Each structure stands twice: as structure tokens, then as C-alpha cells.
Amino acid sequence: MNEIPAKLRENLTRVIVGKDDTVEMLIAAVLAGGHILLEDAPGTGKTTLALALSRSLGLRFRRLQLTPDTVASDITGYSAYDQAKESFVYHPGAAMTDLLLADELNRTSGKTQSALLEAMEEGRLTVDGITYDLPRCFTVIATQNPVGAAGTSAIPLSQLDRFMVQLHLGAPDKESLKRILADRAEADPLDGAEQVCTGEELEEIRAEIRKVSMSDEMTDYVCDIWQAIADSPHTETGISPRGALALCRIARAGAYLDGRDYVVPSDIRACFLPVCAHRLVLTREAKAAGKTAEQVLSALLKAIPCPDNKGL
DSSP: OOSHHHHHHHHHHHHSSTTTHHHHHHHHHTTTTTOOEOOOOOOSSSSHHHHHHHHHHHEEEEEEEETTTTTHHHHHHHHHEEEETTEEEEOOOOOOSSSSETTGGGSSSHHHHHHHHHHHHHHHETTTTEHHHHHHTTTEEEEEETTTTTOOOOOOOHHHHTTSEOOOOOOOOOHHHHHHHHHTTTTGGGOOOOOOHHHHHHHHHHHHHTTTTOOHHHHHHHHHHHHHHOOOOEEHHHHHHHHHHHHHHHHHHHHTTOOOBBBOOOHHHHEEEHGGGGOOEOOHHHHHHHHHHHHHHHHHHHOOSSSOOOOO
């Protein structure tokens, strides 16, 4: 078993206290090559978590604070005429990096959101008709404040679908808060975040994860879940095929983190809500009844027969 994931986990749990499950899911998503959306109120550690991850992975890192006046070229870059060279020269935008932290995604314009999400999907940028490839490790961690907070607007489902998972940190419990206050009295734990991986090693791990086997039985299980969501009377739309693929990819990463080269049902069930909840659109009746996406999905998962008890 590669030691890098364990060292990465140790680094992140030292900085983000009391949120081990969220940290584990973040690591699985990054190792699976997915993009992450962190939603929570300000001050819960979203940005700190992204910074700790960038330092741990040793990747080129850029942070973009998204505001209503942020424009698409801030992300994609732009071409400007250089008199000395007598030609147009491309000036890279924030996306030309390995790990991009896009802070407060739901405070910026739809056009700017689209520029970022196109880069996430395509892995390249087009400026003035010229295409530029993004780095192979390109990963986006976007944060958003809860919809309804001042100055926010909901991100369209077609754009949310680009994120492999949506995670929530939430407020710490009393014991975790006590530890946070003690740890930060004299020093910032971020200063102790050591690099445990290089971009090349990250690519090697991702290649190993792609080799993790997923039996026909496990594939059928994912398809049964996907069909149950589509058939549910509480859902307006089901989960996209992209969502089903994301579920398989991160399940492989979960198996890898557990030291296995094959997927078991618990790998799929563990990542089910983070992968699917933000992709779900409930009917008006379900919303009126006070149901949430997490409640609907949890009920559906319990109703679907599990292939076997292995790994549960």
C-alpha cells in the first residue's frame, strides 16, 4: 500500500480537527481526479482545508476570490498585443495551475462560473481561438456559502454536475473547538503542513486507482441505484451518467485507500451522498413536505438490495 495517502490524511486531520470523514472523502475525490465543492458558512475552515491540501501535495497553487465583478478572463487569461514582439501574447489566467481554489463560486456571474466549469470539464482553455492545455493534475476546489446568504445565487445543475463531490465541514463540536483554540494559541497548524507528494506521484496514484477492479455485480449495483433514483416519485430528474461515473471512480479510490484492489458495496455506499446529493432535483411536492435530497437518497439506498455483506 502506498504510504502517501496515510501521510496526506495525517497532514489534513492535524489542520482540520474533528472532521475526519470529510477529510477522507476529500482525499478520495482528489486521488480519483475529481473536483470538489465545499459548502458551508464562513469561518468553518473551507479555505484552510484547501491550503493544507495544496501544501501537502506540492502542487502549483492559485487562489481566486470570486466577486460579482470577476470576469471570465480572470480565469482563462487573455491575449494582449506586445509591441516589442509585434504580436499578441497570451497572459495565463488563474486556471493555468495545478490546484485552483475558487472562493465563493456562487457570488460571481454566470458567465464567469461557466468559464471555470468549462475548464474543469475539458481540461483546456480557448482564448481568441487558440487552445491551451491545462496541467494534467488540474484540480478545482470551489467554496460556496449556503444559498440564501447575502449576495449569493444558486449554481445551475448543469454546472454542479461537474463537481465529483459536494462536502460540508460544519461547525466543530465542543471538544474539537477546544483543541482548535489550544492549537492556534501560539502557532498556525498550516505552518506544519509538510509536502508528502509530488505531481508525478499523484499521477501514479491516480493510474493505480484506475486499475482497481469493479466486478459486474458492483456495476449492476450502481445501475440499480441510478435507476431507483430516476424512478423515485420524489425526484424531478435522476442522476446524470456523469454522476454514475463519478460514483464508480471515487468508489475505486475508496477501495484503494482501504488497501484493496477491488470495489465492495461499502465503497459505493460511503461516497453515495457526497456524489449524488448535489445532483438531485426534488419535486415541488417533496420540497413542500420538507424532504431533503439527503433524506430521499438515504431512503432509496436502504431499499435497494445490497449484493452481499462483504465489506459492510
